[in-house]
Amino acid sequence: MEKYMISKILMGAGAAALLASGAMAQDSTFGTTSTDTVNITAEVAPVVRVSGLDDVNFDLNEAFFNQSGPNTYKNQMFCVYSNVSNAGSFSISATGTPAPAFGSNAWAVTNSGDGSILAFTMKVYDGSLDRVVGPGDNWSGFSSAQWNGDRPDTGDCSDTGDNTRLQVTFSKDNVLGANAGTYAGAITLVASAT
Numbered sequence: 001m002e003k004y005m006i007s008k009i010l011m012g013a014g015a016a017a018l019l020a021s022g023a024m025a026q027d028s029t030f031g032t033t034s035t036d037t038v039n040i041t042a043e044v045a046p047v048v049r050v051s052g053l054d055d056v057n058f059d060l061n062e063a064f065f066n067q068s069g070p071n072t073y074k075n076q077m078f079c080v081y082s083n084v085s086n087a088g089s090f091s092i093s094a095t096g097t098p099a100p101a102f103g104s105n106a107w108a109v110t111n112s113g114d115g116s117i118l119a120f121t122m123k124v125y126d127g128s129l130d131r132v133v134g135p136g137d138n139w140s141g142f143s144s145a146q147w148n149g150d151r152p153d154t155g156d157c158s159d160t161g162d163n164t165r166l167q168v169t170f171s172k173d174n175v176l177g178a179n180a181g182t183y184a185g186a187i188t189l190v191a192s193a194t
Contacts, residue, residue: 044083046193048090049155052078053189056168060175073169079157080126080144080164084193088144088151091194092124096187098135102174105134109185111178118178122187123167133189140194 028034056074064072082088099108102119109118123132124139127147131139145151147163157163166189 046084047082048084048191048193049081050078050189050191051081051156052162053166056166058168058170060170064172064175067172070173071169071171073167076166076168077162078164078166079152079162080142080191081152081155081157082144082191082193083151086145086151089140089194090142090144091138091140091192092131092133092142093138093190093192094122094133094135094187095190096135097185100135103134105132105137107135107185107187109183111181111183113181114179116179116181118170118183119174120168120170122169124189125165125167126163138192142191 028036054076056076058072058074060072080088080090082090084090094107097108097110097117099106099117099119102108103121105121106119107122109120110116111118121132121134123130124142125131126142126144128143129139129141129146131137133139142164143151144163147165148160150160152158152160152163
């Protein structure tokens with residue numbers, strides 16, 4: 001019994017020494033200098049950020065009704081940051097109040113007095129790709145580098161300037177059919193890293 005216990009202890013000590021020597025085999029050796037290597041990995045998630053949008057206000061007065069053109073629109077530059085490739089790829093969709101009676105691309109603002117609606121459309125342009133963005137649309141292929149030639153390396157385009165244009169358009173026909181009053185609503189632009 002005593003021999004069995006001693007041999008069991010010796011076998012256990014031998015296994016521990018073997019395990020310890022295996023772990024040390026990965027470390028450097030002792031000497032006047034010693035080196036070891038550590039591997040570094042970092043995974044950068046694909047992200048996108050929309051910034052710089054301001055409210056868009058229209059004064060649809062006599063001058064608008066007397067103009068010769070069929071539409072009135074306003075353009076606004078804003079920033080889309082995307083770290084997807086050197087092109088800064090992204091897709092665009094939007095949410096808001098649809099106005100399906102005025103077409104599949106129409107959005108609505110609502111009269112605060114009587115609850116009637118006034119339809120409008122909007123387009124997004126990156127310097128190359130120009131898309132009407134209606135309810136349910138999700139357009140891919142936009143690039144945050146297209147407008148200025150360089151993808152922004154800051155989240156607010158302070159290094160390149162704004163790189164995407166929003167255009168909001170009201171048609172004269174729709175305005176002529178609307179009741180007088182103040183119309184208000186909101187659109188949320190949704191940029192996705194693609």
